[in-house]
Structures are given as C-alpha cells and as structure tokens.
Amino acid sequence: xxxxxxxxxxxxxxxxxxxxxxxxxxxxxxxxxxxxxxxxxxxxxxxxxxxxxxxxxxxxxxxxxxxxxxxxxxxxxxxxxxxxxxxxxxxxxxxxxxxxxxxxxxxxxxxxxxxxxxxxxxxxxxxxxxxxxxxxxxxxxxxxxxxxxxxxxxxxxxxxxxxxxxxxxxxxxxxxxxxxxxxxxxxxxxxxxxxxxxxxxxxxxxxxxxxxxxxxxxxxxxxxxxxxxxxxxxxxxxxxxxxxxxxxxxxxxxxxxxxxxxxxxxxxxxxxxxxxxxxxxxxxxxxxxxxxxxxxxxxxxxxxxxxxxxxxxxxxxxxxxxxxxxxxxxxxxxxxxxxxxxxxxxxxxxxxxxxxxxxxxxxxxxxxxxxxxxxxxxxxxxxxxxxxxxxxxxxxxxxxxxxxxxxxxxxxxxxxxxxxxxxxxxxxxxxxxxxxxxxxxxxxxxxx
Numbered sequence: 397x398x399x400x401x402x403x404x405x406x407x408x409x410x411x412x413x414x415x416x417x418x419x420x421x422x423x424x425x426x427x428x429x430x431x432x433x434x435x436x437x438x439x440x441x442x443x444x445x446x447x448x449x450x451x452x453x454x455x456x457x458x459x460x461x462x463x464x465x466x467x468x469x470x471x472x473x474x475x476x477x478x479x480x481x482x483x484x485x486x487x488x489x490x491x492x493x494x495x496x497x498x499x500x501x502x503x504x505x506x507x508x509x510x511x512x513x514x515x516x517x518x519x520x521x522x523x524x525x526x527x528x529x530x531x532x533x534x535x536x537x538x539x540x541x542x543x544x545x546x547x548x549x550x551x552x553x554x555x556x557x558x559x560x561x562x563x564x565x566x567x568x569x570x571x572x573x574x575x576x577x578x579x580x581x582x583x584x585x586x587x588x589x590x591x592x593x594x595x596x597x598x599x600x601x602x603x604x605x606x607x608x609x610x611x612x613x614x615x616x617x618x619x620x621x622x623x624x625x626x627x628x629x630x631x632x633x634x635x636x637x638x639x640x641x642x643x644x645x646x647x648x649x650x651x652x653x654x655x656x657x658x659x660x661x662x663x664x665x666x667x668x669x670x671x672x673x674x675x676x677x678x679x680x681x682x683x684x685x686x687x688x689x690x691x692x693x694x695x696x697x698x699x700x701x702x703x704x705x706x707x708x709x710x711x712x713x714x715x716x717x718x719x720x721x722x723x724x725x726x727x728x729x730x731x732x733x734x735x736x737x738x739x740x741x742x743x744x745x746x747x748x749x750x751x752x753x754x755x756x757x758x759x760x761x762x763x764x765x766x767x768x769x770x771x772x773x774x775x776x777x778x779x780x781x782x783x784x785x786x787x788x789x790x791x792x793x794x795x796x797x798x799x800x801x802x803x804x805x806x807x808x809x810x811x812x813x814x815x816x817x818x819x820x821x822x823x824x825x826x827x828x829x830x831x832x833x834x835x836x837x838x839x840x841x842x843x844x
Contacts, residue, residue, distance in 0.1 A: 403427050404767060405518050405528040407508075407715060409499050410438020411486055412744035413534035415464060415756040417495045418829050419764035425771070428526065429495070430518070432504035436490045438536055440483045442561070448538050448579070448709075451562040452586055453479045456578050456663045457751030458613030464489060464757045465828020475613045492832040508533070508716035508740075516739060530739040530767055533713055533720075537745050540712040540723075543705060548685035556705045557583055563590035569701040571595070572690060574682065576602050580706030581664040587704075588675035595698060596667070597690075599681035601650035603637055606665040614663065615751070626794040630656045647671040648678035657795055660747070660806070711745050729784045730816060731807065732759040733766075738781065750809030758816045758827045765825030776823045789815050 406416050409431035420427045433444045442449040454476045455462055459469040462477075467489050473481050490496040504521040508531055511517055516531045541556040557579055563586040571591040573584040576598040587594035609617050624632065634656040644651055648671065670676045679692045691697040713720040719737050720726040729735055731746035743759050746752070770777035793808025820827045 399525070400515075400527040401426070401428060402515070402527070402529045404530040404532060405430065405516065405526070406532050406534060407505050407518070408438065408534035408536060408744075409433075409436040409490070409501075410440070410534060410536050410744065411753055412536070412756045412760075413438070413532075414486060414490050414495060415753070415760040415829070416532050416534060416743055416763060417498070418464075418489075418493045419757075419760040420767070421493060421495065421498075422829060423764050423768045425764060425767055427498075428518075428528065429499045430503045430505055430520070431499050431501050434501050435487065436496060436499060437483045437486045439538055440479055440486060442479060442483075446539055446558075448541075448558045448560075449479050450557070450560050450579070450583065450586075451479075452582050453579070454582075455482060455751070456607075456661075458615050460613065461615050462751040462753055464753050466831040467492065467829070476607055493829075505715045508719070510719065510737060510740075514738060530741065531716070532741045532743060532763060533716060534743050535713060535715065537711045537747075538709045540710050540714075541705070542708045542710050544707055546685050546703070547682060550685035550688070550690070550703060552688050552700055553702045554705065555702070556707065558709075560704060563587075566591040566594075566702070568592055570699060572597060572698070572700045572703045573706055574703060575706035575708065576662055576667075577660065577706060577708060578662060578664065581662055581667045583704060583706060584676055585664075585666045585670055588670035593698075593700075594670075594676040595679055595700070596676060597679045597682055597692065598650065600654075601644060601652035602659065602662045603634070603652050603656050604641060604668055605637065605661050605663045606640065607663055608665065609636075626657070641668055650680055655796075657808075713742065713745075716740070729787065730759065730762065730819075731812070732763060733784045735784055746812070747806045754828070755809065755812065755816075757829055758813070758820070761826050761828060762816065762820060762823075765820070765823060769823070780819075780823060783819070791815060 403426035404420060406413050406427055406429045409429060414436060417429050439447045439449055441447060458475050459473045459477050463469040469485055505518060506521045507519045509517045516528050517525055518528060519525045541558040543556050560583055566587050567590050569591050570593040571587040573580055573587055573596045584596040605614055607614060671678060679696060681693045682690055683693045684691045688699045689697055690700055710723045711725060712723050719734060719740055726742060726745055727735060728742055732741050732743055734740035741763050743756055746755055766777060766780050791807040791811045793811035795808050817827055
C-alpha cells in the first residue's frame with residue numbers, strides 16, 4: 397500500500413478544483429492537490445492539451461453573477477468575459493488564497509481505488525500511490541466528446557469541436573456545424589464570418605436568448621426582477637423572445653418543440669444576426685451523407701468540405717468510472733456526493749441552466765463542511781451521510797426538461813441553489829467562501 401496521508405485528495409485544478417481547495421483551506425483541513433497540466437485553470441487555458449477552448453469563446457453568464465463568493469470578477473472585465481480574462485481570474489483566485497503553491501503540477505492520476513477499510517488509493521501515471529480518507533474528483537465535464545455516427549459515407553473531413561481553435565481553420569472551406577449548443581452557435585458564427593459557405597444543422601428548434609436586454613446582461617435582469625412562477629416566467633419571457641426574434645421559420649429555423657427553459661439555454665445574440673444577413677443557413681437534422689454531399693431531413697442537400705460536430709460531451713470520469721457509474725450523468729447527491737461510496741465526491745459534473753462557479757463554490761463548501769464535521773465526530777456528519785444515501789429531492793424547479801441524453805439528471809439552478817442553502821443552514825455550513833487575506837500589492841490589485 398502507498399504512502400498513507402489520511403487527508404483529502406483533490407484531483408484537478410480547474411475552477412471546480414480551486415473552489416474545493418479554498419473551502420478545505422478555510423477550515424484548515426489537510427489536502428493533496430494534483431493537476432496534470434503546468435498551471436491552474438482547467439479548460440480555460442487554451443494551451444492545456446485536450447482543452448475544448450477556442451479563440452472566440454466567452455463566458456455565457458455575465459461577470460456580475462459568475463465570480464466565486466468573496467472574490468468577484470473585476471469591474472474592468474467585459475460583461476461576458478473572453479476566455480483569457482477567465483483564465484487570469486482563476487489564476488488570481490488561486491494566488492490570492494495561496495492555493496497555487498500547494499498544487500502538484502504535472503501529476504496525472506491514473507486511477508482511484510477504494511480500499512477495504514474505506515480509504516482511497518490514488519495512483520499517479522508514474523506508479524506512485526498515496527492513500528487518502530476522501531477523494532474529490534474535479535476533472536471536468538468537457539474533455540470527452542460525444543461523437544455520433546453520421547449516416548452514410550461522408551468523404552470530407554469530420555471533426556468534433558473539442559479540437560477546434562480558431563476561424564482560420566475554416567477559411568476557403570464549405571463548413572457544416574452540427575449542433576446548436578452554446579459552443580456550436582459560437583463556432584457557427586465563426587464559420588459565417590470566415591468560411592466560403594456556412595450551414596448550421598439542428599435536429600430540434602431552440603429558443604435563442606440574447607446576451608443583452610435593454611443594455612444589460614440578460615441574466616442580471618432575470619436574477620434581479622420579481623420571482624415569477626415557472627409557468628408565468630415561461631409565458632412572459634417566451635412572448636418577449638418571439639417579439640425580439642420574430643418567427644424562427646422565416647430564418648429557416650425549426651420552431652421550438654418545447655417551452656422556454658426546458659432545454660439548456662442557447663445564449664447567443666449573433667447567430668440570428670448572421671442568419672438575417674445570409675452569412676449562414678439553418679438546416680434541420682442530417683438524413684444521409686454520400687461523398688461530400690449531405691442530405692437533410694427536409695429534402696434539401698448541400699456539399700461540404702468539413703463537418704464540425706458540436707454535439708457535446710459525456711461526463712466520463714476515467715480515473716474512477718466504476719465508482720461514478722453512468723458516463724452521461726453520474727448519480728451524485730446534490731451533484732457532488734457519491735451515494736454508494738463514502739468519501740468519494742465530484743464537483744463540476746452538474747448540468748444546469750445558470751453560471752457554474754457559484755454552484756461549484758456552494759458544493760465545495762458543503763463538501764468541506766461535511767469533512768470537517770466528520771473529522772470532529774459531530775452529529776451533523778452522520779445525519780448528512782444518511783441524507784446522501786436516501787434523500788432524492790426534486791430539483792426540476794417545476795420544469796419538464798426535454799427527453800434527451802444531456803437532460804438526464806438536469807437540474808434547475810434556482811431549485812438547486814435553494815435546496816443547497818436550506819441544507820447548509822440546517823447543518824451550520826457556509827454556502828460561499830470568504831474574501832482572501834491580502835498579502836501583497838499584487839494581490840490587493842487582483843481583489844479590487
């Protein structure tokens with residue numbers, strides 16, 4: 397057996413891993429932090445091998461509502477920060493809380509195994525092994541592409557967008573983007589500006605939410621206004637979007653077959669713009685391919701050099717898949733705690749309809765609170781362990797999400813936040829981290 401440390405092993409130093417490290421640090425809980433890359437930031441470092449980041453990527457939640465508790469994003473950031481600002485924010489966060497020097501960089505984890513005594517053995521790629529009381533897996537949910545098989549025999553180039561970096565790759569080509577998630581819409585807009593010919597294919601209609609309304613980031617309006625029952629919010633905002641965007645069929649878009657908020661939101665202002673200007677064409681799903689020709693389900697056909705699959709990701713956890721179960725959506729209590737394996741947690745696998753960092757922060761605070769109480773043998777720990785095994789709250793927020801693999805286990809952010817806050821209050825745990833102790837003028841500038 398390897399070196400026994402009886403601390404918590406945090407795997408990954410992206411935003412989720414950093415949130416967990418801060419929560420543990422705040423409670424003076426010992427931990428080991430492992431990261432295979434050379435610096436913190438996870439997918440937001442475009443130079444991190446395997447990252448799905450691309451040059452035109454921006455946050456889809458506004459900076460006002462996206463920072464970690466106690467460490468807001470700087471006022472000089474854009475409303476929707478580009479990826480390099482997000483990376484600088486994450487690294488400032490890690491420095492401000494003295495997390496960076498505690499991360500072991502260049503250490504890839506090969507496997508996590510549960511020992512007979514309930515501890516966890518973590519084996520690195522070089523064969524070294526350590527044993528820990530808990531493991532928190534923060535390896536991220538956007539590394540393992542979902543690659544559907546195209547019907548027929550397409551002889552052009554087919555790639556998943558995980559390997560896409562910039563619009564330069566599209567110049568001089570006839571490009572088909574498959575999928576209308578947020579990255580698919582971004583990359584379709586790149587194609588509209590750079591490719592010789594651009595088409596986006598989507599199997600169902602979507603509600604396209606503009607990034608700004610009345611000059612303000614749309615999430616600040618939704619979050620700051622009066623709370624409406626879901627049925628009324630769907631009716632009010634659905635009517636507003638129809639007024640703003642008009643009839644989607646006029647632009648070749650299929651009509652949404654679901655109510656607003658019943659799918660992951662597509663927050664994009666530019667795709668409608670490019671459709672209106674003829675820079676890109678919308679088509680339904682693919683019926684068949686033959687050679688360079690793609691036939692769509694509406695009977696139209698077109699020729700392409702490149703098909704980019706913006707078809708999302710599966711939530712694989714290769715280091716511990718047998719403990720996390722389903723690759724599409726691990727069955728974790730509050731999207732964080734393994735129901736079957738005590739001491740195993742994961743942050744970063746939640747599928748929801750809001751910005752992620754505040755959720756990561758709250759999940760991290762609950763994990764650290766539970767570990768703290770268990771170490772000190774407080775009654776809360778056993779009570780919460782029972783909830784992990786048996787509590788299955790309805791976190792849909794009254795929304796009937798569409799029947800698709802991505803939306804299996806999908807939760808409504810408002811419902812999840814409310815439930816997390818209630819549990820934290822019952823247990824006496826915080827829901828967000830505290831401001832850092834300022835150590836130097838550089839840190840003071842980052843915090844301000």
